[in-house]
Amino acid sequence: MSSVSLKDVCLAIDKRNKTFYNSIDTEQQKKFSIWLYMRYASSVNDPIFRDHYLEMVNDLVNVNFNDLTKHKELQWLLMSVCGIGKKQFHPWIKPGKRKEKPKIKTWLAKAFLNLKDSELDTLIELNTIDELKDYATQQGLTDKEIERIF
Numbered sequence: 632m633s634s635v636s637l638k639d640v641c642l643a644i645d646k647r648n649k650t651f652y653n654s655i656d657t658e659q660q661k662k663f664s665i666w667l668y669m670r671y672a673s674s675v676n677d678p679i680f681r682d683h684y685l686e687m688v689n690d691l692v693n694v695n696f697n698d699l700t701k702h703k704e705l706q707w708l709l710m711s712v713c714g715i716g717k718k719q720f721h722p723w724i725k726p727g728k729r730k731e732k733p734k735i736k737t738w739l740a741k742a743f744l745n746l747k748d749s750e751l752d753t754l755i756e757l758n759t760i761d762e763l764k765d766y767a768t769q770q771g772l773t774d775k776e777i778e779r780i781f
Contacts (some may be wrong), residue, residue: 634662637671641721644672647714652707665706669693670726672710675719684721687713735763736778742770 635655643651673688675681677776691709699706734742739751746754755763759780767777 633659635659635731637668637737640641640668641719644668644710644721645714645716646719649708651711652704660703662670663703663707665692665700665703665710666696669696670724672713674722674724676722677719680715680719683715684713684719688743738767738780742744759772 657664660695669692673685676682676767688710691712692706711720733757736751739754743751764781767780
């Protein structure tokens with residue numbers, strides 16, 4: 632059998648159907664993408680309920696999401712609590728692109744585990760590239776590693 636229709640999943644979330652996940656067959660359960668449905672569930676067009684869905688999905692489903700990936704039924708139950716009992720339109724919200732941290736900042740974060748992001752930025756601003764390269768040399772990095780970082 633094919634995957635579950637998005638329309639059915641969204642309706643089940645809206646209607647708080649806790650038995651929906653168990654009602655689909657094993658093949659459909661294997662293809663069931665909680666992450667995908669969570670993206671849809673977190674957004675609705677109705678401005679009255681927009682904050683409700685976003686906050687509920689974020690607070691209930693998104694928290695510890697990676698720890699629960701092997702427990703799809705539990706994730707479904709959490710998602711089904713987010714509905715309001717009335718059908719809504721759930722538009723797709725494209726995930727933001729991850730910005731890659733500068734290599735210098737990544738290296739410094741490993742060297743100074745106790746520093747916050749803002750403190751790492753300050754460290755980079757206060758030191759010249761030559762000073763940071765000198766520190767890297769003192770830490771035993773090879774010329775090739777230093778070249779990759781800087």
